[in-house]
Amino acid sequence: MFSRTVEYALRAIVQLAHVAPDVATTEQISAATQVPEPYLRKVLQALGRAELVTSQRGASGGVRLARGVEDLTILDVVNAVDPIERISRCPLDLKSHGDQLCPLHARIDHALSGIEEAFRNTTLAEVLSEPTGSTPLCDFSKE
Amino acid sequence: MFSRTVEYALRAIVQLAHVAPDVATTEQISAATQVPEPYLRKVLQALGRAELVTSQRGASGGVRLARGVEDLTILDVVNAVDPIERISRCPLDLKSHGDQLCPLHARIDHALSGIEEAFRNTTLAEVLSEPTGSTPLCDFSKE
DNA sequence: ATCGAATGGGACATCGATGTCCCATTATGG
DNA sequence: CCATAATGGGACATCGATGTCCCATTCGAT
Numbered sequence: 001m002f003s004r005t006v007e008y009a010l011r012a013i014v015q016l017a018h019v020a021p022d023v024a025t026t027e028q029i030s031a032a033t034q035v036p037e038p039y040l041r042k043v044l045q046a047l048g049r050a051e052l053v054t055s056q057r058g059a060s061g062g063v064r065l066a067r068g069v070e071d072l073t074i075l076d077v078v079n080a081v082d083p084i085e086r087i088s089r090c091p092l093d094l095k096s097h098g099d100q101l102c103p104l105h106a107r108i109d110h111a112l113s114g115i116e117e118a119f120r121n122t123t124l125a126e127v128l129s130e131p132t133g134s135t136p137l138c139d140f141s142k143e
Numbered sequence: 144m145f146s147r148t149v150e151y152a153l154r155a156i157v158q159l160a161h162v163a164p165d166v167a168t169t170e171q172i173s174a175a176t177q178v179p180e181p182y183l184r185k186v187l188q189a190l191g192r193a194e195l196v197t198s199q200r201g202a203s204g205g206v207r208l209a210r211g212v213e214d215l216t217i218l219d220v221v222n223a224v225d226p227i228e229r230i231s232r233c234p235l236d237l238k239s240h241g242d243q244l245c246p247l248h249a250r251i252d253h254a255l256s257g258i259e260e261a262f263r264n265t266t267l268a269e270v271l272s273e274p275t276g277s278t279p280l281c282d283f284s285k286e
Numbered sequence: 287a288t289c290g291a292a293t294g295g296g297a298c299a300t301c302g303a304t305g306t307c308c309c310a311t312t313a314t315g316g
Numbered sequence: 317c318c319a320t321a322a323t324g325g326g327a328c329a330t331c332g333a334t335g336t337c338c339c340a341t342t343c344g345a346t
Contacts, residue, residue, distance in 0.1 A: 001144070001227055001255060004304070007234065014247055025322065034235055038306050045324070058313020059321040074250065084144055091150065092177055103273035104157055107217065107265055111258045112144060118254045130246035147334070168292065181336050188294070201343025202291040 002082075008035045008043050009081045010074065016053065016065050017072075017124050023062030043081060050080030069128060075119035084119075086112050145225075151178045151186050152224045153217065159196065159208050160215075160267050166205030186224060193223030212271060218262035227262075229255050 011033035016024060026044060030037040044063055047053045052072065055063045065072065078084060087109040090102055101109060154176035159167060169187060173180040187206055190196045195215065198206045208215065221227060230252040233245055244252060 002251065010247060010251075011235075027322090036305060039304065041323075041325090042305090048324095055323060056313075057311070057321090057323045059319095060314060061312085061322045063323085092154075102278060103270045104153060106273075107261070107270065108145065108153075111261045114257050114261065115254045118250070118257065122250055127246045127250065130249075135245060170292090179335060182334065184293075184295090185335090191294095198293060199343080200291090200293045200341070202289095203344060204292050204342085206293085 002078075005043060006078050006082045008033070008040065009047060009077050011035060012040060012043060012047070013052065013065070013072070013077050013124065014127065016063065017069050017128055020065045020069065023056060023060075023064040025062040029063070046081045047077070050076075052076060052080050069124040072124045073120055074122045074124075074127070075116060078119055084112055084116055086116070145221075148186060148189075149221050149225045151176070151183065152190060152220050154178060155183065155186060155190070156195065156208070156215070156220050156267065157270065159206065160212050160271055163208045163212065166199060166203075166207040168205040172206070189224045190220070193219075195219060195223050212267040215267045216263055217265045217267075217270070218259060221262055227255055227259055229259070 012029050012035065015029050015032045024032075026037060026041055029035070029044070030040050033040070035043070044053065044055070048055050048063075051066055053063050054066045055061070075084075087101065087105050089099060090105055155172050155178065158172050158175045169180060169184055172178070172187070173183050176183070178186070187196065187198070191198050191206075194209055196206050197209045198204070218227075230244060230248050232242060233248055
């Protein structure tokens with residue numbers, strides 16, 4: 001349903017949020033999130049291009065959040081690596097009705113819209129401060 | 144977001160609903176839905192295994208809906224070919240908290256739940272009778 | 287009975303998502 | 317200035333989703 005890449009990106013961002021405003025190395029993030037390190041590189045690069053994180057090369061470098069957790073939504077992360085594709089035109093491309101969706105695709109798009117909205121309205125701060133007792137990402141028994 | 148297979152399956156089902164209770168051949172459905180015929184075969188076979196359609200071999204055979212449109216939801220179709228995978232355990236599999244999801248995954252799962260619910264509550268009958276002027280699937284200028 | 291129409295299903299082809307590897311580049315710290 | 321730590325990014329490997337092909341099987345019609 002959601003790509004693995006999205007899952008990985010969210011894990012990485014949450015992990016970075018935990019250590020914010022410090023930097024973390026790819027290796028550290030990989031260890032904490034159980035995302036294969038070489039692939040995590042790519043994901044972090046994508047997050048960098050989307051300007052959600054900034055990175056610093058060289059010794060004592062690493063990656064850090066580019067914004068505060070209050071100003072960073074799940075949707076931001078999703079859109080950075082694997083944007084939700086809304087349905088704006090009938091995929092069958094029949095001109096029967098201009099830009100109006102047939103009921104089937106209208107329903108599907110509406111469902112997508114619901115997800116988008118839910119993700120847009122959820123900031124990292126909310127996820128982190130949830131009073132569930134469970135820490136986001138589930139680990140940090142150490143740390 | 145949704146696999147192409149889901150899209151194809153929905154198109155096929157809608158098309159079958161249009162001609163119900165008659166049968167349609169794979170070739171006819173393919174033409175109406177613009178789904179590549181050989182692949183559509185596979186999709187229809189899956190729908191058959193899920194008992195959403197029944198098929199008849201041989202001359203004047205084909206495929207037809209196995210249920211009435213009132214009793215057939217979008218979720219049925221989706222689940223037949225590419226079930227929505229809810230998140231029931233933390234993917235990181237840390238024992239920190241038994242079966243409780245961390246806030247991040249709880250949010251994601253909640254979004255999935257919303258989709259599931261929306262699809263469960265939408266029957267084919269509703270999609271077909273929508274008073275939008277647009278016929279589902281967008282074609283049938285011919286009929 | 288036989289021919290042709292149609293699905294059943296296995297084998298194969300292609301393509302993009304996922305995952306790995308390697309080296310260039312950049313920064314820090316001694 | 318040099319060694320080392322780290323990211324940047326291109327090239328390649330793997331795997332599953334998608335798409336194609338072929339033939340066996342089944343049924344209807346003549």
